[in-house]
Amino acid sequence: MTLASLVGARRSALAQRLSHYLRLTSDEMDAIDALEHGDRRLPAGATLIDQDGPVDMLYVVQHGWLHSSLRLPSGGRQILRFHYAGDLIGTSSIAWSQAAATLTAVSDCIVSAVPKPALGELFATQRRVGGLLFAVSAAENVAMADRLTSIGRMDSIQRLATLLLDITARLRVTAGGVVDTIELPLTQADLGDALGLTKVHVNRTFREMEARGMIARHGRRLTILHEAELKAFTGFVDRYETVATEWLPAAAA
Amino acid sequence: MTLASLVGARRSALAQRLSHYLRLTSDEMDAIDALEHGDRRLPAGATLIDQDGPVDMLYVVQHGWLHSSLRLPSGGRQILRFHYAGDLIGTSSIAWSQAAATLTAVSDCIVSAVPKPALGELFATQRRVGGLLFAVSAAENVAMADRLTSIGRMDSIQRLATLLLDITARLRVTAGGVVDTIELPLTQADLGDALGLTKVHVNRTFREMEARGMIARHGRRLTILHEAELKAFTGFVDRYETVATEWLPAAAA
DNA sequence: CGCGTAGTTGAAGGACTTCAACACGTGTGG
DNA sequence: CCACACGTGTTGAAGTCCTTCAACTACGCG
Structure with a gap:
């Protein structure tokens, strides 16, 4: 102790x-x-x-x-x-x-x-604990694979939607409770660098998503309007929700 | 024993x-x-x-x-x-x-x-050994990050070149010695799925690389002609060459 | 020999980029 | 306190890279 x-x-x-x-x-x-x-x-x-x-x-x-x-x-x-x-x-x-x-x-x-x-x-x-860290690392690998797939095989709307879903899911863990509005401290240039797009096209994609009623924005505050539909649309899976641990040995005495 | x-x-x-x-x-x-x-x-x-x-x-x-x-x-x-x-x-x-x-x-x-x-x-x-596996997993994560960067921020020639360099580097480990010609059992559709491109464009990219004298192909055999230049051109780094281990504890008695 | 898979090519179209300009808010120095 | 600079967001027009569609060729295998 x-x-x-x-x-x-x-x-x-x-x-x-x-x-x-x-x-x-x-x-x-x-x-x-x-x-x-x-x-x-x-x-x-x-x-x-x-x-x-x-x-x-x-x-x-x-x-x-x-x-x-x-x-x-x-x-x-x-x-x-x-x-x-x-x-x-x-x-x-x-x-x-x-x-x-x-x-x-x-x-x-x-x-x-x-x-x-x-x-x-x-x-x-x-x-x-080592085994658990290894498992978490494996989960991170899969999350990265999801990003790879998003950038390699999806259009700009799906890419941006996936990233926004991912960020809200992760922020909720610390925020606790249900949050559908997040404060995004990222510039559109940052988002572009994350998505493999230019900042100009990130902007157009945002406006298109607004026009389609997928999201709402006020300054840096962003609200996801139809989360379930958006998840279905992008095939988003939260890879951090659970991690299997039943294969780990018992804790040391 | x-x-x-x-x-x-x-x-x-x-x-x-x-x-x-x-x-x-x-x-x-x-x-x-x-x-x-x-x-x-x-x-x-x-x-x-x-x-x-x-x-x-x-x-x-x-x-x-x-x-x-x-x-x-x-x-x-x-x-x-x-x-x-x-x-x-x-x-x-x-x-x-x-x-x-x-x-x-x-x-x-x-x-x-x-x-x-x-x-x-x-x-x-x-x-x-657990720690070593964790380190290898970390290295794999970085290799995946390289692929992500390749797909997100490079044009088709650089993407294909990076992948070919990666594959030859990995195959050399088991082949042993210097190999500059590899037998590629992948279809161009496979390569496209790995690179985030269509099979049609993979084909055009291959032909463009041939025309520029970067590679030579005979059926499924592929030769990288100017490896050093290609590595400089793409910024390729082999992430599997070494993995630091000095931080690991001593082996059990 | 014929059939299926893989590779190749052309033409047209679309998604995204590039370049350029302007709007807006914020902070800073004159 | 205003002028101005600067970063960020927004928009238009033109251009490029890659896709799509469609056809045709080459190769291997029954």
Whole structure:
């Protein structure tokens, strides 16, 4: 038992996330909390990690959201995914000592640093948690595959609709309860970089979706009007709702 | 020590792959070999797992290659990635009990079945191997991000070039030595589904690349003529060459 | 030899891009 | 306090890349 657990201090967002999938013992939660070595506050727009720069840390998102992106030789940019509270990010530093992607804060954020060896220790000492992290990583892989499919095989309306559904689904987890209106801190240029479109065409797509009554916008506030229809239309599946855990061994004594 | 290791029987392709990244103890290799419960032989074109079908197994590719794909409500198909000897596939079954994607044999294949609980046991008993699998999964994530960027932000020539470079790089690992000519068992329709293009346009792109002297084709045999230039042109990076392991704990005694 | 699959080509059309201009809101310095 | 700059959003017109449709060729296999 750590002091944190005795005094009931707030758990790491990672521990909260993982306990959503699996009932963790307090030893396991303590071990996850103990990964973190210091918080870092990021204003919206700040860069946490820069592509091709050296990295020896991972981070846990505690609050706010970020995105990871790749810069192209030709000058373009592709936004790869968005990261929310409870996500373990910068995992490319696990496989290499150079960052594969750039991490940028979308909103004001708080992230906690995790040294790589601490994660190694977690795999060694907590029998189940490593497996659970692997499962979450597999789920993220599938979510990325969905994005790939969206960009490779759908038109601009479906692409944008899928992304908006994805963002609202993820934001709801932290917001709690039913939310159908979200505050989007992304520019249309950002959305274009995420969708493989130009900002001009993102704008036209927004207006077309409004004209069809799919969404409503007021400034940066965006409302999805017919969510069920939109999900059917795009074939959207929330990959983060559940993760199977029955295959994991029992927790260590 | 298992019998297999005593008599020097062939190691699982997964053990071979992992020992490329990290010097494994014979205990660790035995544990990895012990994951596998029976081989399965697949002719080219056969389906190993069908999207939305039930799954309770993972597979290790021992020989040949496969691809995973998603079918769209609209009838289209997106090929997500190719899997080669040493890959652990069907990992979406780790996170759910339904398959997220379809797995299809590209060439004649041999795969070994791995029950999910066996993998859980591996995470519990082999301190380092779980972490290594997590690192490999992180690398796969980045490779997928590269594909996403390719499809989202590149024109057809760059997309096709990137894919061809990727395939030759991966095939070389098993072929061993320098190979600049590969036998492509993929149809142009397959390539289109992988690249987010139509088969017609894949054909035109091939011919354009030939005309520019980038590649040569004779039937299904394909030669990359100026690999270095092509890599610079596309910004291709082989994400599987190395995986950092210095952060892993020491092997169990 | 004929049939099916894969590859190839042309012509027309459409989705998205590019370029360019303007509108709007916000913050900052004169 | 207003002028101005700047980032973001919006719109039009022209152009490009890729798709669609349709036909035809080449190849392998019964």
